[in-house]
Amino acid sequence: xxxxxxxxxxxxxxxxxxxxxxxxxFKKVGYTLxxxxxxxxxxxxxxxxxxxxxxxILRYLMIIGILIVSLSKEKVEDEMIKDLRSKSYAxxxxxxxxxxxxxxxxxxxxxxxxxxxxxxxxxxxxxxLLSMLFVQIVFFEVLKRNR
Amino acid sequence: xENTIHVERAILKLTQDELSKxxxxxxxTINSIEANRYVPSxxxxxxxxxxxxxxxxxxxxxxxxx
Numbered sequence: 001x002x003x004x005x006x007x008x009x010x011x012x013x014x015x016x017x018x019x020x021x022x023x024x025x026f027k028k029v030g031y032t033l034x035x036x037x038x039x040x041x042x043x044x045x046x047x048x049x050x051x052x053x054x055x056x057i058l059r060y061l062m063i064i065g066i067l068i069v070s071l072s073k074e075k076v077e078d079e080m081i082k083d084l085r086s087k088s089y090a091x092x093x094x095x096x097x098x099x100x101x102x103x104x105x106x107x108x109x110x111x112x113x114x115x116x117x118x119x120x121x122x123x124x125x126x127x128x129l130l131s132m133l134f135v136q137i138v139f140f141e142v143l144k145r146n147r
Numbered sequence: 148x149e150n151t152i153h154v155e156r157a158i159l160k161l162t163q164d165e166l167s168k169x170x171x172x173x174x175x176t177i178n179s180i181e182a183n184r185y186v187p188s189x190x191x192x193x194x195x196x197x198x199x200x201x202x203x204x205x206x207x208x209x210x211x212x213x
Contacts, residue, residue: 076172076173078171078172078173078176079172079176079187079188079190079191080172080173080175080176080179080185080187081173081176083185147175147176147178147179147184147185
């Protein structure tokens with residue numbers, strides 16, 4: 001396989017990958033999964049002696065649910081919607097990085113003001129992914145409403 | 148970029164909804180194009196040209212800030 005064929009193959013595969021979307025009906029599935037997992041997590045807060053595996057599973061389900069919503073097509077998926085979707089992903093990426101960088105710093109200063117014992121904690125992956133996906137969906141809906 | 152799509156649409160007595168169905172986009176997209184909030188792709192511009200039976204340059208013009 002020569003270089004040109006490799007480049008062509010890469011381009012085609014990347015194009016296919018970037019175009020991947022789920023049908024519009026999956027949006028409801030995604031929201032149902034997200035809200036069910038969210039309610040499950042709230043219930044877990046009130047229950048004593050919860051199984052250890054329950055919380056991580058519910059967190060994964062919540063992230064998968066939001067990802068399904070994010071990847072689902074609109075009823076009319078035209079070029080303007082694709083443009084708005086790209087903008088929302090770009091904004092979510094930047095906001096997600098800013099959030100992940102600032103959260104430990106803000107946490108550190110809050111700890112510093114409350115107690116003298118301060119430790120710089122890293123943001124966990126659940127918070128990072130959830131904030132990115134959540135921001136993407138919110139920005140997309142706002143851009144869609146104001147188009 | 149400015150356009151006179153609403154004029155062309157009026158000539159053909161088409162509503163935004165009817166035009167959107169003819170070129171396979173949503174009504175909101177037609178509304179955004181008419182309000183100069185969204186610049187359509189070449190493909191969409193050529194589809195509009197086909198519906199109006201006129202070259203793209205007749206209803207899309209560059210503005211000073213382009």
